[in-house]
Amino acid sequence: xxxxxxxxxxxxxxxxxxxxxxxxxxxxxxxxxxxxxxxxxxxxxxxxxxxxxxxxxxxxxxxxxxxxxxxxxxxxxxxxxxxxxxxxxxxxxxxxxxxxxxxxxxxxxxxxxxxxxxxxxxxxxxxxxxxxxxxxxxxxxxxxxxxxxxxxxxxxxxxxxxxxxxxxxxxxxxxxxxxxxxxxxxxxxxxxxxxxxxxxxxxxxxxxxxxxxxxxxxxxxxxxxxxxxxxxxxxxxxxxxxxxxx
Numbered sequence: 146x147x148x149x150x151x152x153x154x155x156x157x158x159x160x161x162x163x164x165x166x167x168x169x170x171x172x173x174x175x176x177x178x179x180x181x182x183x184x185x186x187x188x189x190x191x192x193x194x195x196x197x198x199x200x201x202x203x204x205x206x207x208x209x210x211x212x213x214x215x216x217x218x219x220x221x222x223x224x225x226x227x228x229x230x231x232x233x234x235x236x237x238x239x240x241x242x243x244x245x246x247x248x249x250x251x252x253x254x255x256x257x258x259x260x261x262x263x264x265x266x267x268x269x270x271x272x273x274x275x276x277x278x279x280x281x282x283x284x285x286x287x288x289x290x291x292x293x294x295x296x297x298x299x300x301x302x303x304x305x306x307x308x309x310x311x312x313x314x315x316x317x318x319x320x321x322x323x324x325x326x327x328x329x330x331x332x333x334x335x336x337x338x339x340x341x342x343x344x345x346x347x348x349x350x351x352x353x354x355x356x357x358x359x360x361x362x363x364x365x366x367x368x369x370x371x372x373x374x375x376x377x378x379x380x381x382x383x384x385x386x387x388x389x390x391x
């Protein structure tokens with residue numbers, strides 16, 4: 146669907162970026178948490194720390210963190226000593242595909258939440274700036290959401306909360322310009338329904354012109370995917386469809 150540009154704005158949390166990166170580099174994303182947490186090695190793989198280097202590149206180039214990670218996966222990683230590492234499975238990377246197609250894929254981490262924050266090359270100020278750039282990119286995209294659809298798949302906290310704040314910002318600007326962003330539909334697919342999501346969803350149902358549809362990920366997402374089978378496999382990150390797209 147990314148290649149067909151059917152979805153205009155994918156976003157993900159830090160875990161999305163990490164797993165996408167690991168799949169592209171190694172063809173797998175797995176480790177024994179129980180074993181390595183005892184040994185003090187959980188999450189401390191040298192290669193995963195390269196994601197922090199992408200944050201520096203994002204700051205230096207004035208782009209979002211997601212785009213910088215995607216470019217690294219697509220083009221390879223150039224080490225300080227000049228060593229170039231190719232990502233042998235870059236073809237499975239959503240971040241690389243979006244970077245190649247110039248489709249913004251924004252990343253919204255929680256500081257202290259992801260394994261890359263354990264690494265000595267992690268810089269909170271740099272990652273904060275890069276991810277904030279991504280937030281502004283996403284908020285700008287929300288301005289085009291009128292008569293659109295938001296699909297939040299598998300994210301119980303960051304996806305809904307980033308969307309809620311971006312929508313508030315976009316509506317504030319729209320109000321000043323005597324425009325409205327009110328005709329939109331939100332669908333949330335989760336394995337369970339946390340109270341925070343339930344509260345947010347109920348509140349949003351009271352917003353004029355907005356409808357919210359809850360659903361369990363294991364049952365609803367496959368049904369939705371089946372309806373889109375002619376275009377793609379399942380979606381695993383929060384996405385929204387641009388107004389007017391098919």
